[in-house]
Amino acid sequence: MNKTHVIECLRFALEAQLSTAQAAAKTAHDTATHEENIAENKYDTLGLEAAYLAQGQAQRVNDCHLSIIEFEKAFKIAVSSKVAIGSLVCICDEDENLKWYFLGPLSGGLSIKIKDTTVYVLTPLSPLGQLLMDKQQGDEFSFTIANKSTLLEIISIS
Structure with a gap:
């Protein structure tokens, strides 16, 4: 992307x-x-x-x-090896599904479609945004929604 x-x-x-x-x-x-x-x-x-x-x-x-x-x-924020505001992050779940997120300062929930891929805007205040902050490529973490826990891995940060 x-x-x-x-x-x-x-x-x-x-x-x-x-x-x-x-x-x-x-x-x-x-x-x-x-x-x-x-x-x-x-x-x-x-x-x-x-x-x-x-x-x-x-x-x-x-x-x-x-x-x-x-x-x-x-x-304008320079690309970092850690997830921060301004990062474009690709995450893979246990079923090998890829999801793209842009960590923005505001407008959480905004999404854009590029070809067949949707990029979602997250803020650091959202539950997933909080978990992503300061993580690095290759880091794995668990995310729970409605009592269902999913293992996620950061594939790329740009």
Whole structure:
């Protein structure tokens, strides 16, 4: 897996998230400020609810901007022999299935598809991200989900 290509795809995905958030924020703002949403009595809360939604969407836009800034910092971190923020990691499970992860500063759960391979963004705060931090190529470790333990091995770090 080419890390440079992964970084470009992550940039595109983060920009797409920002664009979606900006469109949602604009729609929520337009709804909150539309003349039809002016309260007619004290029980008419549609305008107030729309204002709360607009505030939440504006915060989402700010979070997207922060993610882009923090990822740009992570993209510039030099490759290390240990897993750290900015690492692209390939892991193999007991059944020889490979999974790819990018350790990012934020936006855990984001995923990108490159050809037939999915790369998942993990943060160091996630359970798997915590286990991966400071591990090296060839290290094996156990990961438990829903009382099922799986042995994993780090195949590569770039």
